[in-house]
Each structure stands twice: as C-alpha cells, then as structure tokens.
Amino acid sequence: MNRLSIIIPAKNEGAALVALLPRLRELHPDAEILVMDDGSTDDTRNVCAGAGVICVSAPYSMGNGAAIKRGARAATGEILVFMDGDGQHDPADIARLVARLEEGYDMIVGARSWESQAGVGRGLANTLYNWLASQMTGQVVADLTSGFRVVLAHRFREFIHLLPNGFSYPTTSTMAFFRSAYGVAYEPIKAAERVGKSHIKPLKDGIRFLLIIFKIATLYSPLKLFMPVSFLFFLLGFANYAYTFFDYGRLTNGSTLMWSAGVIVFLIGLVSEQITALTYRHTD
Structure with missing residues (x-):
C-alpha cells in the first residue's frame, strides 16, 4: 500500500x-x-x-x-x-x-x-x-x-x-x-x-x-486567449475602414493601427503557445 x-x-x-x-x-x-x-x-x-x-x-x-x-x-x-x-x-x-x-x-x-x-x-x-x-x-x-x-x-x-x-x-x-x-x-x-x-x-x-x-x-493554451482578441482588432479595423470610406472616401490611420495590433497580438499568442509547449515538455 x-x-x-x-x-x-x-x-x-x-x-x-x-x-x-x-x-x-x-x-x-x-x-x-x-x-x-x-x-x-x-x-x-x-x-x-x-x-x-x-x-x-x-x-x-x-x-x-x-x-x-x-x-x-x-x-x-x-x-x-x-x-x-x-x-x-x-x-x-x-x-x-x-x-x-x-x-x-x-x-x-x-x-x-x-x-x-x-x-x-x-x-x-x-x-x-x-x-x-x-x-x-x-x-x-x-x-x-x-x-x-x-x-x-x-x-x-x-x-x-x-x-x-x-x-x-x-x-x-x-x-x-x-x-x-x-x-x-x-x-x-x-x-x-x-x-x-x-x-x-x-x-x-x-x-x-x-x-x-x-x-x-x-x-x-495561450492562443485560445490571443486569437479572439486578435480577431476583434481585425473586426474593429474593418468597421472603422467602412465608416471612414463612406464618410471620407479613404483609409485612415486608425484602421491600419487596429489591423497592426491584430497581427501583433496573434504573433504574441503564437510565441506564447510555443513557450507553453516547451514549459510542459517532459525530460524523463
């Protein structure tokens, strides 16, 4: 026992x-x-x-x-x-x-x-x-x-x-x-x-x-947190682009910044996922 x-x-x-x-x-x-x-x-x-x-x-x-x-x-x-x-x-x-x-x-x-x-x-x-x-x-x-x-x-x-x-x-x-x-x-x-x-x-x-x-x-799983946030930034960027395009007929810096933020958040999540995988790697 x-x-x-x-x-x-x-x-x-x-x-x-x-x-x-x-x-x-x-x-x-x-x-x-x-x-x-x-x-x-x-x-x-x-x-x-x-x-x-x-x-x-x-x-x-x-x-x-x-x-x-x-x-x-x-x-x-x-x-x-x-x-x-x-x-x-x-x-x-x-x-x-x-x-x-x-x-x-x-x-x-x-x-x-x-x-x-x-x-x-x-x-x-x-x-x-x-x-x-x-x-x-x-x-x-x-x-x-x-x-x-x-x-x-x-x-x-x-x-x-x-x-x-x-x-x-x-x-x-x-x-x-x-x-x-x-x-x-x-x-x-x-x-x-x-x-x-x-x-x-x-x-x-x-x-x-x-x-x-x-x-x-x-x-x-970090990507399960970062992916939705990244997707949200992309949606906000497209929404802002649609608004400024119909009002001003051009792409503004706001949309570009939101899309950039979406890419950065996704990449951070991807790196975090790899770090997490290494953290739980067995050495025995």
Missing part, C-alpha cells in the same frame, strides 16, 4: 490545528503528517509538538503556495494529501479521495458545493473560474481553486517550478495536469466554516484573482 503524506500549510492556525491534528492521527496512524508553518507567530509549533506531528517552519511568511512547494519536497510518501489548516476540510474525506486514485486518476480534487463557499462574492468568482477553465480544457472543472486534493507525488513534483508562492497554486496545478494529459477527477465535499480570521484581503486578492482568469488561459 502506498504511504500517505498529509501536507498542511498553516499560518497562525494553532486554534484549528488543536482539533485537526489528533483527528488526522486517529484516522491515518501510518501517514506522514507535515505542517508547513508559514512564519506563524502563534502557538502553531507547540500544538504540532503536542500532537507528535512534524512542523517545518519558515523564518518568515512566504505564502501559501511556497508552503505547499516546501511540503511536496519534504514529503516521503507516494501519495500527497493537501488540505488547509483552518478546519474547513474534513479528515474523514481523505480516504474517499484516495480511493478514487485507484480508478486510474493522477489527482483527485475535493469539490465544494455552493453552500460551502465563503460568501456570495467568492462563490460567484469561483463559478466564473470553473466555467472558464471548463471552456479552455474541454473538461468539466467542478472546483478550480479548492486546496483539498490528493495527488500522486511524482506527478505533482513535475510542476513545482510552475507553482506561485501565493494562493493560486490550486489553479496552476490543475491546469498543468490537464495540459499534460494527466487524469483529474472531482469528488464532492462539504467545507466547514474556517476557524479564525481569513488571510485573504478582498481588494488586494480581488485583483489577484482577476489575474488568475488570464493565467488560466495562458497556462493551458
């Missing part, structure tokens, strides 16, 4: 870890449990020591994604389990997610229901991300941003260099798996209300999540 490594990124989550760690140890006594302390200033280290759990501390906060990367490197198990340390994810769901790997998948993601979303705004944003990712991949993406996932360790480590240090590691890893034709499945879960205060800042992270939309496209 493959050994589990349960990786928990945590920043000042001591209050939630008090209940989470003993339950994890009870349900998975043979698993390796790693709490990746992201520069916590609370009693996270003491809680881990009391529960007999490995705590790997960073000297300062590097971000949720950075904690995930450090955990993936330190883990010794063949199967990695990523879950939040704020009490939202139920340890009892781990066995159900791991079991799905036996169906031939490389990664199983815990898909939250609408009731489990942290507010209407977050729910609407996640719905938009899921729709866009589904359009890009041609597959049903039930929860693009879920941090509760089970994955084969050797597959996940192929993409560590792509993962950001911030909160969008779930998006990046999911799109990387789809791009590389690795099997991804979704298992319904119910997320509880987090313990303590969220680390997400609405204004700052709202802008960051907006950038995720563009990142989704560029991670999977």
Whole structure:
C-alpha cells in the first residue's frame, strides 16, 4: 500500500490545528503528517509538538503556495494529501479521495458545493473560474481553486517550478495536469466554516484573482486567449475602414493601427503557445 503524506500549510492556525491534528492521527496512524508553518507567530509549533506531528517552519511568511512547494519536497510518501489548516476540510474525506486514485486518476480534487463557499462574492468568482477553465480544457472543472486534493507525488513534483508562492497554486496545478494529459477527477465535499480570521484581503486578492482568469488561459493554451482578441482588432479595423470610406472616401490611420495590433497580438499568442509547449515538455 502506498504511504500517505498529509501536507498542511498553516499560518497562525494553532486554534484549528488543536482539533485537526489528533483527528488526522486517529484516522491515518501510518501517514506522514507535515505542517508547513508559514512564519506563524502563534502557538502553531507547540500544538504540532503536542500532537507528535512534524512542523517545518519558515523564518518568515512566504505564502501559501511556497508552503505547499516546501511540503511536496519534504514529503516521503507516494501519495500527497493537501488540505488547509483552518478546519474547513474534513479528515474523514481523505480516504474517499484516495480511493478514487485507484480508478486510474493522477489527482483527485475535493469539490465544494455552493453552500460551502465563503460568501456570495467568492462563490460567484469561483463559478466564473470553473466555467472558464471548463471552456479552455474541454473538461468539466467542478472546483478550480479548492486546496483539498490528493495527488500522486511524482506527478505533482513535475510542476513545482510552475507553482506561485501565493494562493493560486490550486489553479496552476490543475491546469498543468490537464495540459499534460494527466487524469483529474472531482469528488464532492462539504467545507466547514474556517476557524479564525481569513488571510485573504478582498481588494488586494480581488485583483489577484482577476489575474488568475488570464493565467488560466495562458497556462493551458495561450492562443485560445490571443486569437479572439486578435480577431476583434481585425473586426474593429474593418468597421472603422467602412465608416471612414463612406464618410471620407479613404483609409485612415486608425484602421491600419487596429489591423497592426491584430497581427501583433496573434504573433504574441503564437510565441506564447510555443513557450507553453516547451514549459510542459517532459525530460524523463
């Protein structure tokens, strides 16, 4: 049987870890449990020591994604389990997610229901991300941003260099798996209300999540993003030409600039597509 490594990124989550760690140890006594302390200033280290759990501390906060990367490197198990340390994810769901790997998948993601979303705004944003990712991949993406996932360790480590240090590691890893034709499945879960205060800042992270939309496209197939934009510039150029031709009987600089922009955007997309292909090239 493959050994589990349960990786928990945590920043000042001591209050939630008090209940989470003993339950994890009870349900998975043979698993390796790693709490990746992201520069916590609370009693996270003491809680881990009391529960007999490995705590790997960073000297300062590097971000949720950075904690995930450090955990993936330190883990010794063949199967990695990523879950939040704020009490939202139920340890009892781990066995159900791991079991799905036996169906031939490389990664199983815990898909939250609408009731489990942290507010209407977050729910609407996640719905938009899921729709866009589904359009890009041609597959049903039930929860693009879920941090509760089970994955084969050797597959996940192929993409560590792509993962950001911030909160969008779930998006990046999911799109990387789809791009590389690795099997991804979704298992319904119910997320509880987090313990303590969220680390997400609405204004700052709202802008960051907006950038995720563009990142989704560029991670999977840049031409699917650049081609429509290029085509739009060409249409605007022709529309402007038709207007100026009938009004002034000549071609204006505006149309020429729009057509030029269309060509430039298309070429940027073409180069991006080649760079993306090189990024996902296997060396093993």
